[in-house]
Amino acid sequence: MAFILLVILLSTDRWAQKDVNPALFSRELMRNSSSFLKDEEVNGDPQILLMKAHAATSSIGSATVIIAVLEKTGTLKIASVGDCGLKVIRKGQVMFSIPPQEHYFDCPYQISSEAAGQTYQDALVCSVNLMDGDMIVSGSDGLFDNIFDQEIISIISESSGVDEAAKALAELARKHSVDVTFDSPYSMEARSRGFDVPWWKKVLGAKLIGGKMDDITVVVAQVKTVAVPEDEGGDIEEQKGNEQSIAISVSSAEQNEE
Structure with missing residues (x-):
């Protein structure tokens, strides 16, 4: 394994009403994910990693989650529960994107401390072969x-x-999320699902628009080839094709909506 990408979105409102800090569950889940990353049973499988991390998490709460592991062969393995997203951009085009998992509109699957929640078995599992220069953009639904x-x-x-x-x-x-005049992807999707302004506003030409205020987590990574030694005492050789060794430049950013 060369790289692990982890993104969490908190389910805040329901737990806040129960006087539970919703951040504790997701933080412990991510700590456990990091701890089990090199576990022999995991063996680079993000779904198994999610299983072990979830089983070891004792905090109360729930969260959507996406785990992506990039192997040295250039294969990105992904396990996602909920509506976090991941897109691969190659030469100015989105060449790969994972769909959200929802019970119904605006109600995503979630890993939870409750028995009724989803588990690693509900994860959307997929993989994509990456190339030098590919950009990975992952984040929460915000x-x-x-x-x-x-x-x-x-x-x-x-x-x-x-x-x-x-x-x-x-x-x-963040800027779009607070813009009530912005016809956002969220408002367009809501209208396509049958949600809109009252009929009398429609008569006046109005429609449901605006951004969605939410916590925003963004992770951006770029694939780069690296030179690796042929053996411990040998010369340096750049690996090509399917034997390519991969490095990742990674940055993350967050915006919190009150």
Whole structure:
């Protein structure tokens, strides 16, 4: 394994009403994920990693989660529960994207401390072969509900690196989330699911628009080839093709909505 990418979205409202700090569950789940990363049973499988991390988490709460593990062969393995997202951008186009998991609109699957919640068995599991230069953009629904793919592509192309890109994406998502005049991906999806303004407002030409205020987590990574030794005492050789060794430049940014 060369790299692990972890993104969590908290389910805050329901737990806050029960006087539970919703951050504790997700933080412990991520600590456990990091702890089990090199576990022999995990063996680079993000779904098994999620299973072990969830079983070891004792805090009360719930969260959506996405775990992605990049192998040295260039294969990105993904396990996702809920509506966090991950997109791979190659040469100015989105060439891979994972869909959200929902019970119904705006009610995503969640890993939970409760027996009624989802488990690793409910995870959407997939993989994608990456190439040198590919950009990975992952984040909570607060990102993808408020930014269109073309905006992501534009920011990636205009940014000097992953750090600048992550911060710019988080800031634009925050800006859109509080803009009541912005016809966001969230409002467009809501209308397509049958949600809209009352009929009398429709008569006046109004429609359901605006961003979605939410916690926003963004992780941006770029794939880069690296030189590796042929053996401990040998020369340095750059690996090609399927034997390519992979390095990742990573940055993350967050915006919290009160």
